[in-house]
Amino acid sequence: MNHTTDQLPPAAVGVHGLRKTWPGGVEAVKGVDFDVAPGEVFGLLGPNGAGKSTTIGMLTTTVVPTGGRAHVDGFDVSDQPIQARAASAVVFQDPVVDRALTGRRNLLLHARLWGVSARDAAARIDEHVDGFGLTDILDRPVSTYSGGQRRRLEIARSLLSRPRVLFLDEPTVGLDPRIRYELLDLIGGLRERSGLTVLLTTHYLDEAERLCDRIGVMHEGEIVALDTPADLLAGLGIDVLELRVDSSPAAARALSGLRAGGFAGDDALALGSTVTVPLHGRPAADALDALGRAGVTPTAVTTRRPTLDDVYLRLTGGSLATPAAAA
Amino acid sequence: MTTVVSTPTPVVTARPVRPEAVPRSGPGLLGALRTLAARRFALTARTPREILVPLSTPVLFALVIAPALDSIGPSVPGIDYMSYAALGTAGLLIPLNCLFSGVGVIVDRDSGARRDLLAAPIPRSLLVAGNFVVALAITGLQLGVLLVASVLRGAEYDVTVSGLGWVVGASLLLAVAMYGVAEAVANRMPSVEEFTGALPGLAIVPWFFAGSLFPITALPAGLTAVAKVLPLTHTLALLRYGLLDDGGAGLHDIWGMTNTTAMATLSLGVVALFALVLTAVSVRVFTRSAVS
Numbered sequence: 001m002n003h004t005t006d007q008l009p010p011a012a013v014g015v016h017g018l019r020k021t022w023p024g025g026v027e028a029v030k031g032v033d034f035d036v037a038p039g040e041v042f043g044l045l046g047p048n049g050a051g052k053s054t055t056i057g058m059l060t061t062t063v064v065p066t067g068g069r070a071h072v073d074g075f076d077v078s079d080q081p082i083q084a085r086a087a088s089a090v091v092f093q094d095p096v097v098d099r100a101l102t103g104r105r106n107l108l109l110h111a112r113l114w115g116v117s118a119r120d121a122a123a124r125i126d127e128h129v130d131g132f133g134l135t136d137i138l139d140r141p142v143s144t145y146s147g148g149q150r151r152r153l154e155i156a157r158s159l160l161s162r163p164r165v166l167f168l169d170e171p172t173v174g175l176d177p178r179i180r181y182e183l184l185d186l187i188g189g190l191r192e193r194s195g196l197t198v199l200l201t202t203h204y205l206d207e208a209e210r211l212c213d214r215i216g217v218m219h220e221g222e223i224v225a226l227d228t229p230a231d232l233l234a235g236l237g238i239d240v241l242e243l244r245v246d247s248s249p250a251a252a253r254a255l256s257g258l259r260a261g262g263f264a265g266d267d268a269l270a271l272g273s274t275v276t277v278p279l280h281g282r283p284a285a286d287a288l289d290a291l292g293r294a295g296v297t298p299t300a301v302t303t304r305r306p307t308l309d310d311v312y313l314r315l316t317g318g319s320l321a322t323p324a325a326a327a
Numbered sequence: 328m329t330t331v332v333s334t335p336t337p338v339v340t341a342r343p344v345r346p347e348a349v350p351r352s353g354p355g356l357l358g359a360l361r362t363l364a365a366r367r368f369a370l371t372a373r374t375p376r377e378i379l380v381p382l383s384t385p386v387l388f389a390l391v392i393a394p395a396l397d398s399i400g401p402s403v404p405g406i407d408y409m410s411y412a413a414l415g416t417a418g419l420l421i422p423l424n425c426l427f428s429g430v431g432v433i434v435d436r437d438s439g440a441r442r443d444l445l446a447a448p449i450p451r452s453l454l455v456a457g458n459f460v461v462a463l464a465i466t467g468l469q470l471g472v473l474l475v476a477s478v479l480r481g482a483e484y485d486v487t488v489s490g491l492g493w494v495v496g497a498s499l500l501l502a503v504a505m506y507g508v509a510e511a512v513a514n515r516m517p518s519v520e521e522f523t524g525a526l527p528g529l530a531i532v533p534w535f536f537a538g539s540l541f542p543i544t545a546l547p548a549g550l551t552a553v554a555k556v557l558p559l560t561h562t563l564a565l566l567r568y569g570l571l572d573d574g575g576a577g578l579h580d581i582w583g584m585t586n587t588t589a590m591a592t593l594s595l596g597v598v599a600l601f602a603l604v605l606t607a608v609s610v611r612v613f614t615r616s617a618v619s
Contacts, residue, residue, distance in 0.1 A: 022619075060446050063619050086448035096442045098366070100373045105366075106440065112362040113447040115355075157443075 011035040012073060012165050012197035013042070013059065019067030020054050028054040030221040031068060038164075041191060041198040043208040045312070046218035052201035053093065055218075056169045059199070060090045073164045086114065089158035090167040095150050099143040103134060103153050106142060107160060114161030124160050132156040132186070148179035155186060159196075166190065168200035172207060187211055205308040215308070219316040229308065236267065236278040236306035236314070241287050243275040244300035251275050257294020263287050267314050276310060279303070359449040363457025370431060370439075371461055380427065382420065382469045389413040389477045396540070406572055410484060413477035414571060415539035418563045420473055421466055421498060422530040425505035428462040429513030433522055436514070436616070445617050452610045454617075459506045466502045484570040493569035493591055500598040501562040505530075507605030514609075514616040533559050544580050555581050558601040561594035 013036040020029040029051040036042040044052045057063030059070055061081040070077045073087035097106050104125060111121035129135050132152045142150060151171070158166055171187060172180040188211055190198060202208050208215050209229045217225040217232075225232060245251050251270040258264035258277060263286055268277040277287060284303050291298060371378065393412035435441040444454055478484065508529060516522040536550055537543070537559035543551050554560045564577030568591055575587035582590040 057619070062442065062445050062617065082448045082450070085446055088446075090443075090446050092442055095438075096440055098370060098440045099438065100370055101366075105369060109362060109366050109440070110443060110447075113359060113444065113449060115358075115448065 010038060010074065011071075012038045012040070013071070013199055015055070015059070015068070015070045017068030018055065018058060018065055018070050020051075020058060020063060021066045027221050029058070032216075032218070032221075032223045034216050034223060034226055036165075036197055036199055038197050039191065039195050040213045041200070041211055043212035043215045044199070044201045044218055045203065045205070045208045045215050045308070046201075047203050049220075050203075050218040051221040052218055053169055056090070056167050056199070056201055059084075060088065060167055061085060086161075087163060088165040088167060089114070089161055089163040091151075091154050091158050091169065091171055093170040093173055095147075095154070097142050097150060097154060097157075100141060102140060103129075103138045103142055103145070106153065107138075107157050110157045111160040116161060121160065124162075128156045128159060146179075147175055148182065151175065151179070151183060152186065155183075155190075159190070163196060165197045165199065168198060170201055170203070172202070172204065184210060205312070209308055217312060217315055224315045225311070232308065232311045233306050236310055237280040238305070239279045239284075239303045240306045240310055241277045241279055241284050242300075242302045242304060243277070243287075243291070243298040245273050245275065245296060245298055247273055250296055253294060254291055254296040254298070257296060258287060258290050261290030261293060263290045269313050271313060276313070278306065278310075356450070356453065359447075359453050360457055360460065363444070363453060364460040367431065367458050367461040368464075371428075371465065374431075378465055378469070380423075382424070382472065384419060384423065386416075386420075386473055386476055388416040388419065389473055389482075390480045393477070393482075394480060404576075405574070406567075406576070407483055409480075410477070410482040410571055411567065412540055413473075413480070413482040414484075414566050415563060416477075417470055417473060417498070417566055418537055418539045418559050419531065419534050420469055421501050421562075422505045422533070422559070423526075424466045424469055425462050425502050426509045426512075426526055426530045428458060428465075428506065429509035429516075429522055430519055432458065432510060432513035433516065433519050437518075441617070451614060451617060455510055455610055455613050458510070459503070462506050462509070463499070463502050467498070470498060485573065486570065490569035490573070493565045493595070496595055497562045497565035497569070497598055500595065500602040501558060503602035504558055504598065504605045507602065507607075507609040510609035511605070511612040514612045533557050536560075538563055538577060538580070542577065542580055551580075558598045561597045565591060565594050565598075 015032055015034050017031045017033060018029060019027075019031045021027050032051070032055065034042070044055060046052050054063055058065045059072055059077060061077050061084060065078060072084040075084040075087060077084045098109070101109075107125045107129075108118075108121050111124060112118065116124065125138075129138050132155065134149070134153060134156060137145060137149060142153065145153065155171070168187065172183050175183065184207060187198070187200070190196065198211075200211065212229065214226065214228050215232060216223045243254060245254055248270075251273050254275050255264060255268060255270040258268060258275070263282065264277045268275065279287075284301070288298075288301065389412070393409050393416070396412055397407075397409040441454070445451060474484070512525060512529065513522055516525065536546065536554045537557050538554060543554040543560060546554060560581060564575070564581055567577050568575045568587065573587070575590055578587060578590035578594060582593060584590050
């Protein structure tokens with residue numbers, strides 16, 4: 001359906017042809033385009049070096065774009081950076097807190113800098129800390145907090161100014177699995193609590209699938225796909241056949257054999273000693289027959305639902321778990 | 328290699344809201360400065376070494392070395408040497424204290440909340456100003472401690488309103504200049520260790536040439552010329568003019584004029600110029616370091 005511009009809902013975040021080339025010529029972001037609607041949870045998914053954090057840096061005005069435009073809550077990040085920052089908050093990949101100060105002091109400082117009055121700040125701190133499990137530790141120096149407690153403090157801090165847009169840059173990276181799942185619940189509940197727009201970056205596929213309404217897959221500074229998780233997965237059909245063979249050359253032979261037999265298309269992929277083939281409704285037995293004709297004997301055969309990992313592998317030819325060269 | 332499952336989407340799905348529709352503002356300049364200064368003060372109060380270390384050397388110098396030197400005979404014509412040397416230690420205290428505050432800048436950057444502060448809806452130069460306000464307050468406090476301690480040890484100052492005006496003006500401007508150096512150098516240094524390694528060269532070396540313990544005319548001619556361009560030389564001459572020597576011998580050594588008020592004004596102008604330039608440099612270096 002076509003919309004005229006006036007009929008469209010306002011975008012909370014708009015990114016158009018945004019580009020960042022570092023001194024020396026490294027292109028970290030190569031002209032990306034996306035919009036995030038109000039109340040949407042939007043994920044930028046990609047490995048280290050894909051350009052996600054640089055994009056967040058440009059939206060939070062700590063990285064100066066070398067091309068394109070971006071706006072946050074209607075404010076151009078280049079021309080109206082202070083207004084854009086007033087409308088947003090960010091949780092960084094690494095801990096960014098004053099460790100010598102108490103949690104309460106950190107929260108109060110942030111609230112005051114975002115223009116919240118002292119009285120309102122105190123009330124909002126009381127309102128937030130309980131839900132984040134910080135009540136008992138709030139008056140302790142942050143240096144005594146665990147990694148998970150510090151993360152919760154940072155997320156609570158980001159909400160004190162009641163931002164329209166919240167940026168979460170790899171919010172769960174480096175945390176142990178238990179804390180990570182706790183935080184995922186917390187982040188998942190943010191929208192229900194406040195209806196705010198969230199733009200998060202991650203290289204965890206399950207995180208993106210669980211939290212995001214839409215996902216932009218970034219690879220080497222470009223968005224190579226942008227859609228809902230369901231629609232990204234739908235492109236691979238209902239089932240994927242996964243074959244293990246005993247070596248990389250054998251995997252390459254297996255893939256050639258499957259393609260020669262007309263069983264595998266361009267969306268099949270060999271990576272290491274594993275071959276994945278979207279079935280697109282065809283029986284797995286046909287694939288095994290084709291494999292036998294190619295003279296390859298698999299060591300393991302499974303069929304499973306496609307994952308975002310499969311989507312990503314087909315888009316980029318690489319694994320999310322394999323960091324790309326740092327941009 | 329690549330099979331695009333879903334079309335890359337440069338499709339505009341929404342239009343930006345008009346900024347006028349969302350009135351949002353930060354805390355105001357003064358409010359933000361007060362908040363940032365309160366933060367820096369709280370952090371400094373939790374690391375007392377930042378206050379004690381810069382204070383200890385000048386105070387010991389004023390209380391131990393100055394009287395000892397006085398007792399064995401150095402003299403400056405017409406001036407009590409004990410008082411002369413005690414004031415000279417202010418030229419050590421102000422640079423040391425201001426430069427030590429650069430440690431906090433590096434800690435902020437490497438493991439503190441600086442990036443959150445950079446995301447705040449305030450002009451970023453306020454981050455520098457907030458730190459500076461605290462450095463200035465502590466320097467003022469320490470200078471007061473130094474002067475009182477030296478009086479208790481036997482120094483004698485001639486305190487007048489106009490004299491205090493020169494002293495406060497010169498001290499303030501030197502502190503501004505030295506904090507500018509601290510901020511600029513700290514933002515260029517990769518670690519606290521490298522920064523503290525640079526401190527003696529920045530804070531102590533100029534003190535040897537600035538007429539701290541003897542008039543600059545006692546130096547070889549070449550070094551006297553160097554001394555005359557150091558802001559510290561002008562500051563010490565102004566401190567002594569304000570508290571010790573209304574004849575302005577130190578100012579005369581620099582300018583060679585007869586009108587002491589004019590010479591004092593010129594010296595204050597020199598220190599002000601350094602303060603202005605170094606502050607501009609520090610804000611620029613900070614901004615370049617913080618925003619890439």
